[in-house]
Amino acid sequence: MTDDPDPRFLRSRQAMLDAARELLLAHGPGAVTHHRIAEHAGIGRATVYRHWPQPEQLLAEAMATVPLPFFEAPASPFRPWLAGEFTSLARELELDEVRAVATTLANAALWNPGMDARRAGFAGVLSRRLAAALTAAEQAGELSLRGEPSDAAALAIGPLYYRATIERAPADAALIERCVDAVGVWTSR
Missing domain, CATH: 1.10.10.60 (Homeodomain-like)
Incomplete structure (x- = not known):
């Protein structure tokens, strides 16, 4: 056999x-x-x-099986790259099917250990990628982080998720810029 x-x-x-x-x-x-x-x-x-x-x-x-393409390939200058990544994420979250998947995952994770593991996996990937990109931006002298790089996803992605899922409204350019600024002080615009 x-x-x-x-x-x-x-x-x-x-x-x-x-x-x-x-x-x-x-x-x-x-x-x-x-x-x-x-x-x-x-x-x-x-x-x-x-x-x-x-x-x-x-x-x-x-x-x-759904790909998670965000924050994969950081590029200098980091500020416009990050604004582009946040814009892409916000536009994805505006799609009904993506919003449904995101909220279903968050909801199911409360009661289902398997779904919670998937939620933690997705969150971990986004958090690690974003932290690595911000650390690279800081090392390049483009950014002075406000706090721990591991907190950046909560500070910057949280408002985009809230706007898309709770308010069911699009994230405008001003909100994207505030999310970019939430992670630290940028040396140039």
């Missing part, structure tokens, strides 16, 4: 994850159901249930 998974198992699992991701991005978390995944992937519903007995397991895994 071999430890290698059956190729059919892997193919069907990948087809279901692809379908889940497509439905999630196109229609939000409510679309990620066993029935819709099976229909979209052309697979029997029982097969979806075999892979993910609980709907929240399916949603969690689908959410994990």
Whole structure:
């Protein structure tokens, strides 16, 4: 007997994850159901249930397949780069499907340890990337941090998330600039 998974198992699992991701991005978390995944992937519903007995397991895994492109490639001068990253993040959060995923993840994390682990993973990635970029900006002499780099995500991304999810309004250029300024004192504009 071999430890290698059956190729059919892997193919069907990948087809279901692809379908889940497509439905999630196109229609939000409510679309990620066993029935819709099976229909979209052309697979029997029982097969979806075999892979993910609980709907929240399916949603969690689908959410994990969505890329997180923010703060990946810092560039000097850092201030305009950071303003561009915050603008991109704000525009993504204005999309209903992204807002739905973000709020679903935050809500489900309160009661589900698996979802909380995913939330912590996403938050950790954003926080580490942003902290590394700000540390590089400080080392380059472009920025004097106001506090710990690890607090920057809460200080700067928090207002964008609040504006998009609680107020359901777009972040304007003035709010983006205040978020950029929240992390420290910039040596040039």
